[in-house]
Each structure stands twice: as C-alpha cells, then as structure tokens.
Amino acid sequence: MAGLxxxxxxxxxxxxxxxxxxxxxxxxxxxxxxxAVSGPLRGSQLxxxxxxxxxxxxxxxxxxxxxxxxxxxxxxFGYARKDWDVRMQRAPTVIDFREHGLKARDLMLGIxxxxxxxxxxxxxxxxxxxxxxxxxxxxxxxxVGADGQSVRAFRDRVPxxxxxxxxxxxxxxxPGALLMDAATGSEWNFQGCAVSGKIKGIxxxxxxxxxxxxxxxxxxxxxxxxxxxx
Amino acid sequence: xTSEMQRTRLISVTVLLTCLALSLTSVVYPIYVIxxxxxxxxxxxxxxxxxxxxxxxxxxxSGAAALAALVxxxxxxxxxxxxxxxxxxxxxxxxLAALARVNIYExxxxxxxxxxxxxxxxxxxxxxxxVIAIKIGGAxxxxxxxxxxxxxxxxxxxxxxxxIATY
Numbered sequence: 001m002a003g004l005x006x007x008x009x010x011x012x013x014x015x016x017x018x019x020x021x022x023x024x025x026x027x028x029x030x031x032x033x034x035x036a037v038s039g040p041l042r043g044s045q046l047x048x049x050x051x052x053x054x055x056x057x058x059x060x061x062x063x064x065x066x067x068x069x070x071x072x073x074x075x076x077f078g079y080a081r082k083d084w085d086v087r088m089q090r091a092p093t094v095i096d097f098r099e100h101g102l103k104a105r106d107l108m109l110g111i112x113x114x115x116x117x118x119x120x121x122x123x124x125x126x127x128x129x130x131x132x133x134x135x136x137x138x139x140x141x142x143x144v145g146a147d148g149q150s151v152r153a154f155r156d157r158v159p160x161x162x163x164x165x166x167x168x169x170x171x172x173x174x175p176g177a178l179l180m181d182a183a184t185g186s187e188w189n190f191q192g193c194a195v196s197g198k199i200k201g202i203x204x205x206x207x208x209x210x211x212x213x214x215x216x217x218x219x220x221x222x223x224x225x226x227x228x229x230x
Numbered sequence: 231x232t233s234e235m236q237r238t239r240l241i242s243v244t245v246l247l248t249c250l251a252l253s254l255t256s257v258v259y260p261i262y263v264i265x266x267x268x269x270x271x272x273x274x275x276x277x278x279x280x281x282x283x284x285x286x287x288x289x290x291x292s293g294a295a296a297l298a299a300l301v302x303x304x305x306x307x308x309x310x311x312x313x314x315x316x317x318x319x320x321x322x323x324x325x326l327a328a329l330a331r332v333n334i335y336e337x338x339x340x341x342x343x344x345x346x347x348x349x350x351x352x353x354x355x356x357x358x359x360x361v362i363a364i365k366i367g368g369a370x371x372x373x374x375x376x377x378x379x380x381x382x383x384x385x386x387x388x389x390x391x392x393x394i395a396t397y
Contacts, residue, residue, distance in 0.1 A: 008394045010339045010382045012264040012282075014275055018382060019264070020396065021333070028279050031396050038279035049393055051364045057357030059372050060350050066363075066370035067347040068355070069384065069395075071377055075340055080376045082359045094269040149358065 001044060015095050017216055032210070032220045053211050054150040062191065085211070097218040100229035104215040110224070111153055113207055114138040117221035122211065124228055125151055130169050130179065132156065133227055139164035140207060143178060145190045151211075154192045154204035158183070161199075235306050242303040246319050249296035253326035256285035256292075261334060282333070289327040296323035342381040347371065366391050373397070 004024045011021035011028065018031040027039030034046035052059075059066070071079065081087065089105040096104045107122035116136030125131055126149070131142040139156035156164040158181065165183040174195040177187035186197025192204035210217070218224060263270060263278035270278075300320040304313060350372075355361075361372035367389040378384060378397040386393050 005392050006394075007385050008383050008396075009333075009336045009341060011333050012260075012279075012335050013266055014264075014270050016266070018396070019279075020383060020394070021336075026283055028282075038276065039283055046394070049364050049366065049391075051362050051395075053375075054361055054363050054372075055357060056355045056359040056361050056372065056374070059361055059363045059370075060357075063363070063365070063370035063372075064350055066350050066372060068350060068353040068361070068371070069373045069377055070346045070348050070353070072342045072345075072381075075342070075380060078340075078380050080379045082356065082376055084375055084379050085360075092267060094267055147358070149360075 001041065001046065015216075015219055016093060017220065030220075032212070032216065048208060050206060050208060052150070052152060053209070054145070055147045058145050058147050058150045058190070089213075093213075093215045095215055095219055097215060099218070100226045102214045102226070102229075104213065106214040108212055108214050108217050108226075109142065109151055109153070110210040110212050110217045110221065111135050111140065111207055112210075112221060113140075113155075117217075117224040118227060119214070119217050119221070119224050120227040121229075122151075130167060131227065132164075132167065135207075141167060141204070142209075143190060143192075146176075146178065150190070151209060152190060152192065153207040153209045155207060156204070158199065158204065159202060238302060239306040239308065242299040242306070243316070245299035246296055246303065246316060246323075249292040249299070249323050250319055253289045253292045253296075253323045253330070256281055256289050257326050257329050260285075264335070285330045289323075289330040293324045293327040296320040339382055340380070342377075342384060345384050345386060362395060362397060364388065364393070364395070366393075 006022040006024050008020045008022050010018055012019035014030060020029045020031060025040045027036045027041040030037050034048060036042045036044040085107060093104040108119040109122055109125055110119045114136035118135045120131060120142060125142050126144055129144045133140055141154045141156045142151055144151050158165050161183045165181040167179045167181050169178060170180045170187065174187050176189040177195050178190050179188040184197050184199050186194040186199050189195050192206055194200050194202045260278040260282050263274050297320055300316055303316050355374060360375040363372045369389040371388050373384060373395050375397060378395060382397060384395040386395055
C-alpha cells in the first residue's frame with residue numbers, strides 16, 4: 001500500500017469490530033472493510049484476498065500440498081475451542097438492529113458484490129444446502145459442501161450458457177461432484193468447477209462470503225437485504 | 231513577594247495545570263471511547279483516533295513545558311508543600327507522556343509476531359475444525375479459527391505477496 005509494506009497490529013475496537021493500526025504510517029484500518037478510517041492513508045482500501053471459511057477436512061482434501069498456521073506454544077492455553085463462533089453467540093453486544101426477526105448474534109453469510117449487500121442466515125443455508133438467489137441484479141449460488149458445514153458462493157453465470165443456469169444437488173458419478181446444471185447436464189464440484197459434461201473444466205466465478213454476526217454485518221452494511229426475509 | 235513574582239507564579243501554575251489536563255485527556259479519552267462493550271459513535275471515535283495519532287508529540291511537548299514551568303515556579307520560592315505538589319504534578323505529566331506511547335489494546339490481544347507454518351501432512355487438526363483458507367498463485371494456506379480468533383491479526387507472506395489475515 002502506497003509503496004510500503006505494512007505491518008498491522010490490533011489497536012482498538014469500533015462497535016465490536018476491530019481496528020488495526022499499521023506500524024509504518026500509524027493509519028487505523030477497519031477490520032471488516034479493510035478501509036483506512038483515520039491517519040495519513042485515510043480513505044485507502046486494502047485489496048481483498050479471496051478466502052473461504054471451511055472445515056479442515058474439506059480444505060485438506062482440496063489442498064494436500066497446503067500449509068497451515070501452527071499454534072504459538074506460549075499462547076496455546078488461551079486458544080478457543082473449535083465451536084468458537086457458536087459459543088460467542090452468548091456474548092453481549094453494544095448495538096442491535098431489530099430487523100427481519102433476527103437476533104444480534106445470529107450467524108449470517110454476507111455477500112457484498114455487484115453494488116449491493118445481502119445476508120443469508122447461516123442455519124437456513126445449511127438446511128437448504130443449495131441457495132439460488134440474487135445479489136443486486138446478479139444471480140448467485142450458495143453451496144454447502146459435503147461436510148455439511150462449509151459454504152461457498154458463486155456468480156451463477158456459465159460462459160456460453162444463456163442466462164443463469166438452474167442447479168440442483170446430486171450424488172455425483174464423478175468424485176467430488178455435488179451439483180448438476182439443468183442447461184448442460186454437467187456435474188460440478190464444491191470448488192465451482194465442472195467435472196463432467198461438455199463444459200468440463202469451466203469454473204464459476206467465486207464470490208467473497210463473510211460469516212459474521214447479524215449486528216456487525218448490518219452495522220457496516222446498512223442497506224443490506226436478507227435472504228428469505230422481507 | 232513582588233507583583234512580578236506573583237504573576238510569574240500564576241503563569242507557571244497555569245501552564246503546569248494545562249499540561250496536566252492535556253496529558254491526562256490524551257491518555258484517558260481514547261481508552262474511555264474505544265473500550266470493549268461500549269457503543270462507539272462515529273464522531274467521538276474519529277476524535278479518539280485523532281488523539282491517538284497526535285498525542286505522542288503533544289504529551290512530549292506537554293512534558294517539556296511542565297518541567298520548564300516547574301523550574302520557573304521553584305524560582306518564585308514557594309512553600310515546601312506547594313513545591314511538593316508542583317513537582318508531583320510535573321512528574322505525573324512525564325508519566326503520562328510515557329503511558330501515551332502504549333496502546334493498551336496492542337497489549338491486551340497478544341500478537342503472534344513470528345507465525346510458523348507446517349505442511350498439511352504434519353498438522354494435527356480435527357476434520358471439523360474450521361479454517362480460513364486462501365490461495366495465491368499455486369500456494370494454499372489455512373488459518374485455524376481457534377488460533378486466529380485469539381491473535382486476531384497475522385502478518386504473513388504467501389507466494390511473495392504480503393498479506394494480513396484477520397478474524
């Protein structure tokens with residue numbers, strides 16, 4: 001950023017979303033948005049690196065050559081249990097938005113894309129396993145992985161196929177196949193790539209999904225809409 | 231005591247008290263506003279962050295001014311207790327100048343300054359442990375949430391790209 005390699009520290013809190021400070025310029029950055037909110041680089045935006053929140057088993061099978069952050073021995077005693085996000089649902093919040101029948105710490109999957117923000121109740125997505133919806137005017141697809149917990153989202157556009165193809169879940173013939181599209185009959189895996197059929201090898205455009213509590217998502221996305229709620 | 235000496239004493243005490251108030255505000259106000267489990271308004275947060283940004287220089291100048299005011303005050307030959315209070319006040323300004331260099335949040339949440347990584351095959355995690363996964367170029371990396379939800383910020387490099395992983 002600005003020709004500098006920045007080193008960040010957790011340096012404060014803004015309505016329970018962290019503020020980070022970079023050592024090099026002293027600028028403060030909002031965690032959820034990556035935007036500089038105070039200091040010399042105010043107004044700058046850190047570019048996002050696409051990320052997924054997945055179960056380790058799912059990621060391990062996709063990336064057997066990957067590397068994993070290891071515990072720091074001196075802090076291991078303080079690490080959270082693996083259901084950290086669920087346990088934190090009991091913690092108090094300082095702001096609340098009583099809209100759409102949602103509680104402050106309901107877990108949501110937020111997508112900010114195509115000039116719009118939309119939140120999907122996590123439990124509902126897990127139950128439905130496949131969600132075909134729109135963010136702004138664009139068709140999107142939310143898919144639950146075979147582990148029943150990991151979720152990815154994609155833009156529902158396939159090169160060479162008119163409109164937004166309809167998908168449905170299958171127990172595939174091909175290893176890893178989760179979906180089939182009605183337009184070409186191709187099978188698709190959890191990474192959003194066609195693994196059989198005439199468009200084999202084509203991948204859907206992945207979308208950034210933020211798993212977040214409702215109060216936090218709503219606070220930083222005031223015009224958000226919510227899937228399945230009016 | 232001459233009226234000139236009285237005037238000098240009044241000015242030096244005023245400077246000392248102003249420095250004390252300025253330094254105390256610089257240290258306490260950001261902690262008051264940016265504290266966990268308190269709602270932050272946009273305006274007060276902007277002010278608190280501006281204070282954090284400029285306070286190091288402000289409290290240093292304030293400390294120097296307080297010491298200068300103390301010396302001048304002593305030359306007006308005040309009584310023993312007044313000297314003690316003035317010295318304590320100036321010393322407190324200097325302590326606040328040191329405290330202003332510490333961001334309490336950077337101490338509260340322990341950073342992992344030297345993150346280490348291992349191959350998947352050498353990592354023991356339950357299959358249902360949640361991870362934040364990224365891929366840059368051909369390099370894939372996972373940050374276990376039980377770890378990163380403690381440190382919150384990991385400064386990292388993957389495939390020669392400097393990144394920050396935060397949760």
